[in-house]
Amino acid sequence: MAKRGNGEGSIFKRANGRWYSALTYRDDFGEVKRREVSGRTQAEVRAKLRELRERVEAGAPVKDASITMAAWLEDWTTKALPASDRKQATIDLYATIARSHLVPKLGSLPLDRLRPSNVEALVLAKRRAGLSASSVRTIYAVLRAALDVAVRDGLIQRNPAALVKRPAVERKDAGYLSAQQAEALLEAVRGDRLEALYRVMLATGLRRGEALALHWRDVDLDAAVVRVRWTLSRTSAGLELGEPKTEKSRRTVPLPVPAVETLRAHRKRQAAEQLAAGSLWQASGLVFTSEIGTPLEPRNVLRRFEALAERAGLRGVHLHTLRHSAASFLLAAGTHTKVVQEHLGHSSYAITADIYSHVAPAQQREAADKLGQAIHW
Structure with missing residues (x-):
């Protein structure tokens, strides 16, 4: 019979038919610990004890692999x-x-x-x-x-x-608005307190969290650009400002003229709200806030937008649809996919090309027509 090592208890069989033993040792803080092991045979338990002792001697983490x-x-x-x-x-x-x-x-x-x-x-x-x-x-x-x-x-x-093979996900074309639907939506949000937010998201393709985290210091209306530096999300700790998920997400996005005009008007309205709020106003520096300057709750913004979209007769339209629509309009206008990738902050060219493959047929038709016109057949 093999000799027991230091700290090892005897190997015994319980009423359930399994064999048990334990190892007593001191952890990194000098505290006495006892770890139990079990197995179907004495040999299995002895092997587990040996492995456990080796881990202790090597200073490796010691946990019971038989835990549930x-x-x-x-x-x-x-x-x-x-x-x-x-x-x-x-x-x-x-x-x-x-x-x-x-x-x-x-x-x-x-x-x-x-x-x-x-x-x-x-x-x-x-x-x-x-x-x-x-x-x-x-x-x-x-x-x-x-x-x-x-x-x-x-x-x-x-x-x-x-x-196990990773479960497959059927690729679906991203939902996006046609030009006519986009115009109907813009009409539906006209006059809403968050109209500027929706217009900017459609004009820039920003993610919801990116738009809600925009600070005025990151908006340059003279240069017509916004710099994406933060994202806002709801976590177990509350509303949290964090850095974008990838390095590509940290980017500078150009603003079309209508978006610049929208933001200029919005800044004036926000100044009026600050004046009305008086001492209740909280100077967060955010572009889009509540009526007292605090960050907007992402879920509430989503629900509010979806209600407005329904009013415009657009079912199944979400805030993220604005992002997809911005990308689709850019690609349909002939913008190179690489430029759109950088605009959206995708981590790779392949992601952009895959998500917006629905635009490719129209571009291919346009290319074929140009080829036909370029050559005297």
Whole structure:
């Protein structure tokens, strides 16, 4: 019989038929810790003890790989996830998905017993539950991210989610407005307190969070440009100003003449609101604010806009539709896709080309017509 190492307890069998033992050790702070391991055989338990002892001696993180997925996901969402460089809104989303989708389906499984088949079953169950393809893919991505950390910490040797093909998402052409619909929408928002916001978003293709985070110091009406430096989002900590998600998102966007005129008029209206608010006014420096100068709640802005769009007879039109429409108008006018990519702040040319592929046929027809006119056939 093999000799027990320092700190190892005896290996014994419980009534449930499984074998157990434990290792007692001191952590980096000198505190005495005790970690229990279990297995179907004595040999399995002995191997786990040996691995655990080696990790302790090497100063590696020591966690029990047999903990449940629920316990691991709780550990991940409260420690590794918040410590990552993800934006707070993303951290909140991932934590919500872990609680709402991963724990109910996988929570009772031991971390080290999760298999690719369990991941496939999760994906299938979510599809059958009627979730969209993009939602299913996001759930998969969250699980894979959590398991990546488990691999990093040495709890499991490989990520079972990485062995499962990422759920496919059917590509759909981005929803956009025709020129006639855009004119109808502009008429519907005329006179609304946030009219300037909607007009600027349509003229620039800014994301909702980017537009709501615009500061006057980043607006140069004489040069007719706005500089995108911040984004506003609702997180568990409240409304939060953060940096754009990618370096490409930090950009300078030119303003067409109508947008410059809109912003000049809006600045005068905001000054009048500040005067009316008196001591209640909060000097945030934001371009688009509440009646007392505070940031606008993104969800309220969305609901307000959708109600106005419905009034114009435009169902299914969202704030993001303004961004897609701006890009479509630029491409239809012959603007090079690379320029549109930089205008929108996409991280790659391929993203822009893929999302707005619906504009390509018209451009191809125009190119063919020009070729036909250029040559005497």
